[in-house]
Amino acid sequence: MVAAKSTPKGMESVPVKMGTKTEVPVLSEQAVSFLVPKGTDASQLFYQTNFVPVEVTAPFPAGTKVGTITYTYQMQGMDMIQEKTVNVVSAEQLEKAGWFRLLFRSIWEVISGLF
Numbered sequence: 001m002v003a004a005k006s007t008p009k010g011m012e013s014v015p016v017k018m019g020t021k022t023e024v025p026v027l028s029e030q031a032v033s034f035l036v037p038k039g040t041d042a043s044q045l046f047y048q049t050n051f052v053p054v055e056v057t058a059p060f061p062a063g064t065k066v067g068t069i070t071y072t073y074q075m076q077g078m079d080m081i082q083e084k085t086v087n088v089v090s091a092e093q094l095e096k097a098g099w100f101r102l103l104f105r106s107i108w109e110v111i112s113g114l115f
Contacts, residue, residue: 002071004031008088011051014066018102019058019094026066029087034073048072051088059096063089 002008005027013023053067070085097105 002028002032004028007091008049008051008069010049011069011088014053014056014088014090016094017055017057018096020097020101021094022105024056024066024094025091026088027091028069029065029089032071032084032086034071034082034084036075053088056090058094060090060094062091062093066090 007026008028011026013025015023048071050070050072051067052069054065056064056066065087067088068085069088070083072081072083074081
């Protein structure tokens with residue numbers, strides 16, 4: 001259902017502290033699939049997700065764990081619930097921002113918070 005190294009829907013990025021960027025794109029580390037009865041129409045499959053991010057501070061390499069995502073699937077009319085949890089990793093590396101950039105970012109956050 002979900003390919004490895006794909007962007008989870010609705011969770012395209014996570015916030016980053018002290019980085020040259022304020023967020024980094026993410027990817028699922030592994031593929032996720034569920035057992036369904038033969039002949040099931042894929043358009044009728046529904047699943048829920050639960051994304052749990054971890055606090056990320058730059059610098060870090062690509063592939064750094066930035067959270068986990070749990071996919072839960074239950075077929076209509078069946079009691080069995082299938083659940084799989086996979087790591088979510090950064091799609092790119094991120095360097096630590098210099099003090100000058102961090103200073104101006106802090107000033108901008110204070111000013112934008114006033115309005």
